[in-house]
Amino acid sequence: MSAVSDRLPTFPWDKLEPYKKTAAAHPDGIVDLSVGTPVDPVPDLIQKALVDAADSPGYPTVWGTPALRDAITGWVGRRLGAREVTHRHVLPIVGSKELVAWLPTQLGLGPGDRVAYPRLAYPTYEVGARLARADHEVYDDPRDLDPDGLKLLWLNSPSNPTGKVLSQRDLTEIVAWARAHGVLVFSDECYLELGWEADPVSVLHPDVNGGSYDGVVAVHSLSKRSNLAGYRAAFLAGDPAVLGPLLEIRKHGGMMTSAPTQAAVVAALSDDTHVQEQRERYASRRAVLREALLSHGFRIEHSEASLYLWATRDESCWQTVAHLAERGILVAPGDFYGEAGRNFVRVALTATDERVRAAVQRLS
Numbered sequence: 001m002s003a004v005s006d007r008l009p010t011f012p013w014d015k016l017e018p019y020k021k022t023a024a025a026h027p028d029g030i031v032d033l034s035v036g037t038p039v040d041p042v043p044d045l046i047q048k049a050l051v052d053a054a055d056s057p058g059y060p061t062v063w064g065t066p067a068l069r070d071a072i073t074g075w076v077g078r079r080l081g082a083r084e085v086t087h088r089h090v091l092p093i094v095g096s097k098e099l100v101a102w103l104p105t106q107l108g109l110g111p112g113d114r115v116a117y118p119r120l121a122y123p124t125y126e127v128g129a130r131l132a133r134a135d136h137e138v139y140d141d142p143r144d145l146d147p148d149g150l151k152l153l154w155l156n157s158p159s160n161p162t163g164k165v166l167s168q169r170d171l172t173e174i175v176a177w178a179r180a181h182g183v184l185v186f187s188d189e190c191y192l193e194l195g196w197e198a199d200p201v202s203v204l205h206p207d208v209n210g211g212s213y214d215g216v217v218a219v220h221s222l223s224k225r226s227n228l229a230g231y232r233a234a235f236l237a238g239d240p241a242v243l244g245p246l247l248e249i250r251k252h253g254g255m256m257t258s259a260p261t262q263a264a265v266v267a268a269l270s271d272d273t274h275v276q277e278q279r280e281r282y283a284s285r286r287a288v289l290r291e292a293l294l295s296h297g298f299r300i301e302h303s304e305a306s307l308y309l310w311a312t313r314d315e316s317c318w319q320t321v322a323h324l325a326e327r328g329i330l331v332a333p334g335d336f337y338g339e340a341g342r343n344f345v346r347v348a349l350t351a352t353d354e355r356v357r358a359a360v361q362r363l364s
Helices: 012-024 044-052 066-080 096-106 124-131 168-180 240-253 259-269 273-295 317-325 353-363
Strands: 090-093 114-118 135-139 150-156 184-188 216-221 234-238 299-301 308-312 344-348
Touching: 012 317, 044 259, 066 090, 066 216, 066 234, 066 259, 090 096, 090 240, 096 124, 096 184, 096 216, 096 234, 096 240, 114 124, 124 135, 150 168, 168 184, 234 240, 273 299, 273 308, 273 353, 317 344
Parallel strands: 114 135, 114 150, 150 184, 184 216
Antiparallel strands: 090 234, 216 234, 299 308, 308 344
């Protein structure tokens, strides 16, 4: 076991604990803007679907019910503009993090194979490569990478942590480059519903992929759009030649979404109203937090989408974390997401309206 754990970096959130204790000591309590975990209620229609399916004594299937696959194919067509998506083009997963962590292993990658991801990125991309003993590297523009031995290219638009959105033109050119060099593209699009100053585009859109899903897979989650982080509900859509073998591997591994969760996902993907309502909550929180941070002397870069503000005071991120913790506000240090984030902090929008108002008052 130690041989596996020794491949992994220190779990970053453990380093934040002393600052969390400082923030929690504030007389009015902590305002936790560090981890992007939803705090708003699960919509009633989703809860009802879960409860109605609670009497599920049998094993669920890894591929999900036909109703679930119908809901996924319908949503990617309606929301992402994907065309001619069949059940073979989709695969439910147990939340997106497990997929990110285990994808290189499930693809059969290992020593000598390379996995690439953005210079500022979700740490689990690196973890996934390490678990598979594959090589890993970061990029500013993937088209500058050496394609030799590059087996998996992660895209992330909108970005976690920066909120940066790749343009349709960039996505189109990156997909074309990857196909020309035989590189598999996985596009993490979990924040696509949360565009503020940009309209994120999926790699599943025909204007990006030319009407073909060859070598392209999108990753989507219901954690943020529908407040289902506790349900572990996500899915893949794209190249059947990739998803078919993954389905077989995951069947052998028993990586199945629970039957009640599958029913809840059907309800969630079949309703757009609750998504718009949640967007409006986040938009309101974003507006007041952004103004408060700017007034407090921060500069905000990118942040045109996603659930975060990427902010800096042009100092070490840990100095900023300490500065805010003294005011009872906890944020994530930018170096959690790569060395390039050492002077930034990530400020999440995932706090109640009351806690957001408290943060704004403390920053004023």
